[in-house]
Amino acid sequence: MIEHLPTIAQLLKQLQQVPYLASKNIYRVVDYLLTIEQDKAEQLCKAILDAKYNIKQCDSCFVWKEHNRQCSFCDNAKRDATILCVVETWQELIAVEKTGGYNGLYHVLGGVISPLDGLGPEDLTIDQLVQRCIAPIQEVILATNQTPEGEATAVFIASRLKKQAIKVSCLARGIPVGSSLEYMDRLTVFKALNERRPF
Amino acid sequence: MIEHLPTIAQLLKQLQQVPYLASKNIYRVVDYLLTIEQDKAEQLCKAILDAKYNIKQCDSCFVWKEHNRQCSFCDNAKRDATILCVVETWQELIAVEKTGGYNGLYHVLGGVISPLDGLGPEDLTIDQLVQRCIAPIQEVILATNQTPEGEATAVFIASRLKKQAIKVSCLARGIPVGSSLEYMDRLTVFKALNERRPF
Numbered sequence: 001m002i003e004h005l006p007t008i009a010q011l012l013k014q015l016q017q018v019p020y021l022a023s024k025n026i027y028r029v030v031d032y033l034l035t036i037e038q039d040k041a042e043q044l045c046k047a048i049l050d051a052k053y054n055i056k057q058c059d060s061c062f063v064w065k066e067h068n069r070q071c072s073f074c075d076n077a078k079r080d081a082t083i084l085c086v087v088e089t090w091q092e093l094i095a096v097e098k099t100g101g102y103n104g105l106y107h108v109l110g111g112v113i114s115p116l117d118g119l120g121p122e123d124l125t126i127d128q129l130v131q132r133c134i135a136p137i138q139e140v141i142l143a144t145n146q147t148p149e150g151e152a153t154a155v156f157i158a159s160r161l162k163k164q165a166i167k168v169s170c171l172a173r174g175i176p177v178g179s180s181l182e183y184m185d186r187l188t189v190f191k192a193l194n195e196r197r198p199f
Numbered sequence: 200m201i202e203h204l205p206t207i208a209q210l211l212k213q214l215q216q217v218p219y220l221a222s223k224n225i226y227r228v229v230d231y232l233l234t235i236e237q238d239k240a241e242q243l244c245k246a247i248l249d250a251k252y253n254i255k256q257c258d259s260c261f262v263w264k265e266h267n268r269q270c271s272f273c274d275n276a277k278r279d280a281t282i283l284c285v286v287e288t289w290q291e292l293i294a295v296e297k298t299g300g301y302n303g304l305y306h307v308l309g310g311v312i313s314p315l316d317g318l319g320p321e322d323l324t325i326d327q328l329v330q331r332c333i334a335p336i337q338e339v340i341l342a343t344n345q346t347p348e349g350e351a352t353a354v355f356i357a358s359r360l361k362k363q364a365i366k367v368s369c370l371a372r373g374i375p376v377g378s379s380l381e382y383m384d385r386l387t388v389f390k391a392l393n394e395r396r397p398f
Binding site: 011 | 202204205206207209210212213214216217218219220223224226227228229230231232233235237239240241242243244246247248249250251253254263264265268271288289290293
């Protein structure tokens with residue numbers, strides 16, 4: 001079989017570790033890589049290695065930053081330094097940023113507590129978060145995902161922050177904009193009912 | 200925004216050209232690339248560049264092969280050299296190979312005739328296919344996809360092969376194994392009826 005050619009087998013082995021390249025897609029990606037011009041492939045590889053070299057995590061909020069520049073959040077005087085939004089990964093950070101409705105700082109946990117995956121609180125940046133929660137920070141928004149692991153992580157963080165004189169909030173749960181009740185799952189409707197607000 | 204960091208923007212630009220990395224997935228891939236060990240990233244880049252260097256198309260059937268080795272189909276004496284299966288790309292070749300029910304040779308077209316995409320017969324390997332259709336080849340199976348473009352390409356190839364004393368066949372159309380009629384589209388049921396066979 002053609003995927004047993006040594007060079008293709010090695011490329012497949014490397015690509016299989018990249019997320020979101022399912023078995024069908026991976027052949028198209030290999031086909032793309034084999035078909036493009038040599039210099040395009042070199043540009044792609046250069047971009048990957050440049051990113052490895054240039055991009056580091058901010059020591060304070062753990063968001064990616066250029067290693068020789070300041071963090072675009074922590075070192076940005078225009079952002080509100082009294083409020084902190086805690087997200088699992090920078091993908092969630094981008095989702096929050098895209099709303100255009102948040103101007104505070106962030107804290108990237110680097111995942112969620114997930115004993116089945118061998119991830120405990122010590123594997124995340126929770127200790128660093130607790131240390132950050134001093135003046136001028138006044139409020140921490142726990143914006144973990146609405147999954148069992150995300151909620152458990154939020155509960156854990158809230159318990160760690162209990163002693164600190166800080167306001168801890170979480171995202172509102174309810175019916176997504178544009179959805180109809182008919183197609184919503186039971187639990188979401190239940191939460192939306194329970195957490196109803198004055199009209 | 201974090202995706203405007205120059206190094207990340209460049210990586211995103213390069214990755215956006217890779218098929219199947221939709222906007223949501225691409226951030227996870229970038230996250231994967233930023234998170235892995237330096238040497239893993241280097242291995243990935245080496246595999247890409249090795250593939251560019253080592254893998255070439257066979258001059259006869261246009262399947263990928265190691266540049267310093269023989270084609271695993273054309274130069275394989277165990278394969279039946281009297282029958283040729285014409286496929287669009289090597290992804291379809293892999294699908295045919297996986298059946299384990301075909302032992303002949305292949306011919307990869309490199310796509311389909313698609314005027315909207317600016318692809319004409321001269322952009323495919325149709326001329327080379329017609330030239331290949333001499334003894335010992337006795338039968339050509341047109342295994343293009345069941346799309347308008349795939350079928351039009353098959354019709355075009357069949358018309359080009361008309362003058363040659365060669366049997367031209369195509370894949371059977373009908374109800375997929377395991378499917379129920381109720382959920383099949385009308386045209387498939389119509390074709391299955393029309394192309395019914397003795398029980």
